[in-house]
Amino acid sequence: xxxxxxxxxxxxxxxxxxxxxxxxxxxxxxxxxxxxxxxxxxxxxxxxxxxxxxxxxxxxxxxxxxxxxxxxxxxxxxxxxxxxxxxxxxxxxxxxxxxxxxxxxxxxxxxxxxxxxxxxxxxxxxxxxxxxxxxxxxxxxxxxxxxxxxxxxxxxxxxxxxxxxxxxxxxxxxxxxxxxxxxxxxxxxxxxxxxxxxxxxxxxxxxxxxxxxxxxxxxxxxxxxxxxxxxxxxxxxxxxxxxxxxxxxxxxxxxxxxxxxxxxxxxxxxxxxxxxxxxxxxxxxxxxxxxxxxxxxxxxxxxxxxxxxxxxxxxxxxxxxxxxxxxxxxxxxxxxxxxxxxxxxxxxxxxxxxxxxxxxxxxxxxxxxxxxxxxxxxxxxxxxxxxxxxxxxxxxxxxxxxxxxxxxxxxxxxxxxxxxxxxxxxxxxxxxxxxxxxxxxxxxxxxxxxxxxxxxxxxxxxxxxxxxxxxxxxxxxxxxxxxxxxxxxxxxxxxxxxxxxxxxxxxxxxxxxxxxxxxxxxxxxxxxxxxxxxxxxxxxxxxxxxxxxxxxxxxxxxxxxxxxxxxxxxxxxxxxxxxxxxxx
Amino acid sequence: xxxxxxxxxxxxxxxxxxxxxxxxxxxxxxxxxxxxxxxxxxxxxxxxxxxxxxxxxxxxxxxxxxxxxxxxxxxxxxxxxxxxxxxxxxxxxxxxxxxxxxxxxxxxxxxxxxxxxxxxxxxxxxxxxxxxxxxxxxxxxxxxxxxxxxxxxxxxxxxxxxxxxxxxxxxxxxxx
Numbered sequence: 001x002x003x004x005x006x007x008x009x010x011x012x013x014x015x016x017x018x019x020x021x022x023x024x025x026x027x028x029x030x031x032x033x034x035x036x037x038x039x040x041x042x043x044x045x046x047x048x049x050x051x052x053x054x055x056x057x058x059x060x061x062x063x064x065x066x067x068x069x070x071x072x073x074x075x076x077x078x079x080x081x082x083x084x085x086x087x088x089x090x091x092x093x094x095x096x097x098x099x100x101x102x103x104x105x106x107x108x109x110x111x112x113x114x115x116x117x118x119x120x121x122x123x124x125x126x127x128x129x130x131x132x133x134x135x136x137x138x139x140x141x142x143x144x145x146x147x148x149x150x151x152x153x154x155x156x157x158x159x160x161x162x163x164x165x166x167x168x169x170x171x172x173x174x175x176x177x178x179x180x181x182x183x184x185x186x187x188x189x190x191x192x193x194x195x196x197x198x199x200x201x202x203x204x205x206x207x208x209x210x211x212x213x214x215x216x217x218x219x220x221x222x223x224x225x226x227x228x229x230x231x232x233x234x235x236x237x238x239x240x241x242x243x244x245x246x247x248x249x250x251x252x253x254x255x256x257x258x259x260x261x262x263x264x265x266x267x268x269x270x271x272x273x274x275x276x277x278x279x280x281x282x283x284x285x286x287x288x289x290x291x292x293x294x295x296x297x298x299x300x301x302x303x304x305x306x307x308x309x310x311x312x313x314x315x316x317x318x319x320x321x322x323x324x325x326x327x328x329x330x331x332x333x334x335x336x337x338x339x340x341x342x343x344x345x346x347x348x349x350x351x352x353x354x355x356x357x358x359x360x361x362x363x364x365x366x367x368x369x370x371x372x373x374x375x376x377x378x379x380x381x382x383x384x385x386x387x388x389x390x391x392x393x394x395x396x397x398x399x400x401x402x403x404x405x406x407x408x409x410x411x412x413x414x415x416x417x418x419x420x421x422x423x424x425x426x427x428x429x430x431x432x433x434x435x436x437x438x439x440x441x442x443x444x445x446x447x448x449x450x451x452x453x454x455x456x457x458x459x460x461x462x463x464x465x466x467x468x469x470x471x472x473x474x475x476x477x478x479x480x481x482x483x484x485x486x487x488x489x490x491x492x493x494x495x496x497x498x499x500x501x502x503x504x505x506x507x508x509x510x511x512x513x514x515x516x517x518x519x520x521x522x523x524x525x526x527x528x529x530x531x532x533x534x535x536x537x538x539x540x541x542x543x544x545x546x547x548x549x550x551x552x553x554x555x556x557x558x559x560x561x562x563x564x565x566x567x568x569x570x571x572x573x574x575x576x577x578x579x580x581x582x583x584x
Numbered sequence: 585x586x587x588x589x590x591x592x593x594x595x596x597x598x599x600x601x602x603x604x605x606x607x608x609x610x611x612x613x614x615x616x617x618x619x620x621x622x623x624x625x626x627x628x629x630x631x632x633x634x635x636x637x638x639x640x641x642x643x644x645x646x647x648x649x650x651x652x653x654x655x656x657x658x659x660x661x662x663x664x665x666x667x668x669x670x671x672x673x674x675x676x677x678x679x680x681x682x683x684x685x686x687x688x689x690x691x692x693x694x695x696x697x698x699x700x701x702x703x704x705x706x707x708x709x710x711x712x713x714x715x716x717x718x719x720x721x722x723x724x725x726x727x728x729x730x731x732x733x734x735x736x737x738x739x740x741x742x743x744x745x746x747x748x749x750x751x752x753x754x755x756x757x758x759x760x
Contacts, residue, residue, distance in 0.1 A: 064743060132740050136701050138717065139742065221701060222716050258595075260602045286703075287714045288638045288695075288721025292628075295635075299624055303617045310613040318602050325598075326591070368624035373634055373710045377703050377738035444707020446738035449746040462734055462749055512599045574641035576718025581700050583675060583742030 020094065023106055025408045027087025028401060030114060031080045032491055035394065038075035039484040041068045046433055046477020049379065049440070049470045051459060053452035065450035066130045066584050073133030074124060077239075077389065078149075079117050082156045084397045085242040086113065089159045089190060092245065093183040095506050097170045101162045109162075112155030119148030130584040132448060134228060135208070137219040140580030143212040150204045153197055153231075156238075160190040178543055181262055182249045182508070188269040189241040191553045192234060195277050195560055199230025211580065218577035222289050226281060226568060230560075233280035237272050239389045243396035244268070247316050247349060253509035254346050254403070255339055257323025262511040263540040264315045270546045271308040274556050278563035279305055285372045289574075290567055295369060301563075302367035309360050316353060319509075344419035348399030351427045352392045359388035362438065379473075380441025382448075387434045395426055398487060405494040407504040414493030418486050425483035433476025439469035633724035634710045639694055645717030648672060649698040659685060668692040671735075673702035673715035675742055678735050678750030685727060687757040692724045703739035706752060714739060730756040 041062070044054050048065055055065050062068045086109055094101040122144055123129040129141030135149070163186050167179055179187065203224050210216045248265045252258050259265065282298045284290055324335025340346050362384040365371050375381070402419055406412055413419055443466040445451070451459055463470065546552070628635060648654045649672065657670040657680055667686070671693050672679045685691050695704045695713045702715035706725075713721045727733070735750035 066740070066743065066745075134740075136740075138700050139740075220718070222719055225701070225716075260599065261606060264606065284714070286636050286712045288636050288716055289641075289719045290638075292635050292637070296625060296628070299628075300621055303621050306617055307610075307613055310616075311610060314606060314609045314613075318605075322595075322598055325594075364620065368620060370624050370627040370631065370710075373712045376712045377705070444705065444734075444736065446703070446705065446736050448740045449738075451746050454746055458749070462736070512595065512602070570638075574719075575643065576641065576645055577643055578645050578700075578717045581675075581742065583700070583744075 017100075019103060020091065020100065021408045023103065023110065024087050024091040025405070026110060027083045027091075028404065028408070029495070030110075030117075031083030031087070031397075032401065032488075034075040034079035034083065034117070036484070036488055038072045038080060039480070041072045042076070043477035043481045044068055045072065046473050046480070048450060048452045049436075049445070050474025050477075051452050051456075051470065052474065053450075055450075055453075063127045064130065064584060065453065066132065066448075067124065067127050069448055070130045070132050071121075071124045074120055076394075077133050078152055079113075079120070080397075081239045081389065081393060082113060082152060083110075084400075085189075085238060086110075086156055086159050088242050088245065088400070089186045090162050092249075092506070093163050093166050093180075093186045096180050096182040096508060097166055099166050099169055102165055105158050105162050109155050109158035112151050112158070116148040116151030116153075116155060119144045119151065123148060127584070128582075134232070136228070137208060137211070137221050137224045138578040138580050140212065140582055143209065146204055146208045146212050150201070150209065153201055153204065157190075157194055157197055159186075160194050163187050163190055178547055181259075181265060181511070182245060184266055184547075184549075185241065185245045185249065185269045187549055188273045188552075189238065189245070191549060192241070192273045192276060192556070193238045195553070195556055196231050196234035196238065198560075199227040199280065199564075200232070203227035203231075218579055220571065220576045221578050222287070222576065223568065223571050225287070226284065226290075226564075226571065229280040229283045230564060231280070232283060234276040236385075236389065237276040239393045241269065241272060243352070243393045244312060246396055246400050247312070247353060249509055250400075250507045251316075251346065251349050251509070252319040252323060253507040254343065254349075255320055255323035256327050257319055257509075259315070259509050259511040260318045260322060261315050263542040263546075264311055266543050266546045268308040268311050268315075270549075270552055271311075272305070273549075273552055274559065275301060275305040275308070277556050277560040281563070281567055282367055282369075282372075285369050286376045289571055291570075294563075294567055297563075299367060299369045303364065306360065306364050306367070313357065313360070320350065342416070342420070344413070344416060344423055345399040345402040347420055348395045348402065348423040351423060352395035352399065355387045355395070355427065355430065356392035358434075359384060359392055363388070375441050377447055378441035379437040379445045379447050383434045383437025383441060386430055386437070391426070391430045391434075395423065398423065398426070401491060401494075403504060403507065405491070406500060407506060409495060410500050410503060411494055411497040412500050413490055414497045415490060419490045422483050422486035422490060425479055425486060429476045429479030429483050431476070432472050433480065436469040436472030436474075436476060440466040440473065443469070445470070631710065633690070633726075634712075636713050636721045636723055639720040639722045642696070642718050642720070645696070646698055648696050648717075649674060653694070654679075654696065654698075659683065659691075662692070663690075666690045666692070668694065670694045670696075671704060671715075672696060672698060673704060673737065673741075673748075674698040675700070676737070676744030676748040678704075678737075678748065681735060681750030681752075683750070683752050684755055685752060687727055687730045687754050690724050690726050692722055694720050694722045696720045700741045701739045702737045702741050702748065705736050705738045706733050707736060708733055712738070727752075727754040730754045 090101050123142045129145035131139045131141045207219055207224050211219045279301045282302045321335045324338040327338045329335035329338030445466050654670045654672045659667050659669045662668050695715050697715040697717045704713040704715050711725050733752040737748035
């Protein structure tokens, strides 16, 4: 039997592996360049809330707060996350399975998203499209903005056929076996994203692009907004699930332990696939045009989507505890302090997880319909997503970069201490920023408002009660500037740094219960890649059931249509013809 | 060798405890979420007035600025202790503003927009309605305390978004 495996699963040649590494590096570098620009602008917005208006000094580069905010949101939320995600979701499964991905499709994915990014940058920097990252019509940006956005969205779907092809090739040679964990999680993520992208994809192709090109005169704002949130909620899982892959499948190894439950990891991803789709309109609790009955159903579905994250908190907490105890940690807290905190990659990801506990809790508040009334569209919202995507995802990707760039380039980090400093500064800065944003949101300060442009007396009269939290926001922003500078010194340094003597392997973790994770055969002397994959001695019934990703996708698709047809129906039968506005 | 045995014994024990606790945790998580759902829906029903209702559609949103019921609008008495007002959001102001309302009366706000999306929020209350061009939404709220409240636009609506601050003045109840 083993001979069949060895013949069937021959490793890709060294040359192919090198081109895969280069491609992965391109995705990482492009993504982190976007974050660099986005993060450089971010603190200006924090200063705005602190009452400091820096924009008059930034002309002609940036005209207004709203232009800066559009660039910040689009680059950080879409470009950074999509590039890093579309790299990892192909590279990690390919390395786990020991198969070579379809490079043509992967290059096309990069090319489409890169072209889209350039179009977006053009449309944003000439101030023709300061529509923010939600681009709600009837605010009307330039056609380059919407075309660029469409290229990025459709390009980001291409890892799906790549990872399906990898999985099919592996399964053809290993019938009756479960998909290895990283591949399973990557496939579930991409299937989720395929269904999710349908909303914004439709909005862009059917509504916004023809309208921006002048082929249609008017647009229906509420249909656009609803289609946007069809994508806009599950997109948070497209940001989060690649980070979860690192937490489940890599971090336990980096921390010196194992993943305590492989079936639970699969269950989490399957639940995220199903529940993240039909809940998008909970971003519209305060919108007219949607029946209160549907809002109640959405509240129930939204709280359901917290379940996989609560399972994650347990499984990952326990995996870290196991690692900490193996390292000699004792008592209630000892295992936590015993984790390898000197490793910047581990520190980044554990701090990211810690922050995400608060992010998740805030998410449950937002999902609770009546509480959302108080904080909807206040600074609470950006406060929330800066500790979820802005810390849980961003800091995990930073942590991944700390091992992955040495892995890809064979060069070492220029300074472990500076890397650690960047991570702690990000954690502290984001915590202060976010505390201030949540707090001022409770006091009614609206999100995305150029409040520092107001006459001082008006600012004092309307937002004076939020002085302390808004000062925290500004201080957090300044600390984040320091974090960004420290991080990019390390990042650029590791692209140009000294050569390592030994290659850095991918830290695929083992799981409890024998050989349940497949990707462990890192016993190949050179390269550290998984060489042989051990057959599975015991199949968990749960994992076996969850193997049917096609069925899960079908259920999700039906649930999504069942949620959206009733929501969209009254809007489609009562269409509004709104003209576009360019008012910035 | 004994180290390895000790480690694998530790792993086995840890694994067994983990599986037991895992089930308990999943049960607790589901219970917690169910209670939260019951709690939030209870308060939604209890305070149903501030749940956004749909009160009509218009094909041409710009018409709201020039035609009834939003043009020339004022506070209208609709019952013994109930009033309504049609609140129009437009770049970058609220009409009518300032708006005087009596303390302790149920005020129904009908909200729409004449141009782009706006957000009708009154900090210090639970009023929060998206002002959508072409759709009229409504909420009902009773101001229990007299004083001045701000209306703040909380949906980005262009360069003057931050200036879109209106006022509601709650006049003290006159005891006869």
